[in-house]
Amino acid sequence: MTEVFDPHGIEQAVFVIGERHASLDEPWRAERRARLIHVNEGVLTVHTESGRWVVPPARALWIVANTLYCLHATRPVHLYSLYVATDSASDPAADPAPDAEPLPAQSGALVPDALVQALLATAADLPHDRPPGEPARRLLQVLLDRVADLPAAPLGLNWPDDPRAQRIAEALSANPAQSLVLEELAAAAGVTARTAARLFAKETGQTFGQWRQQLRLLAALEHLGAGESVTQVALEVGYSDVSSFIAVFRDAFGDTPARYFR
16 A cells, blocks of 8 residues: 555645555545545545445545545555645635635535546646646636536445444445345344334435445445456345346446446
8 A cells, every 4th residue: 555645734725636556544534625536546435424435437525624534445546636725714824725616515426527537637747835826726726616516426325323223334334245134133233123214214314225225336336346247246235136236236327337337
């Protein structure tokens, strides 16, 4: 694993860093700036206290400032990270940021267009040891304006806050393929199935069945990104019928598993 970049020594309000890692297992951290992480190659898994995301190539994750998070990748990954001081009070040493459209107020996965991807790659080559010149400021201005309008991507999963629901979530996360029904999972977590169902709906915004399906799909993205076959991945995330897995995957992500990473 290569050394993880520390942005705290850079005073610019807006800048982009490119990073390559053979693997990644960052400790939990929080930034005073917001961060857009674009995955150029590989698959990145991101945990926050309230959510999980799996970010494949050509997708990105926006993390609001002061959010506790960690990054994980089991295989090589190439990232571009846009750091933005969204609140001058939280970053008083930074130079003023260019004016821009309102940036996302919540963390979430996004779909960068070709222009944003090109701007990120270009901005990563700008110097970070001095204030940007006018051409660089204009480039960063366009980048921020484009980020504000990027569409969301269904690559996340809200994590329950209640300890009883968390025990169920952690058990399923450790083994997405397990076939235990909610009644069995709830009993092992010391809660009734009715209460567990209510907790998942209240704290994740999804029914338990929807939440479990999304967990399996995100696990599938991780395995597919590691180069495993569609049949192998379907079995590893709990589908005995490969055709059913392909249909659910296509409904969620708009393409078949075999074509998604092309």
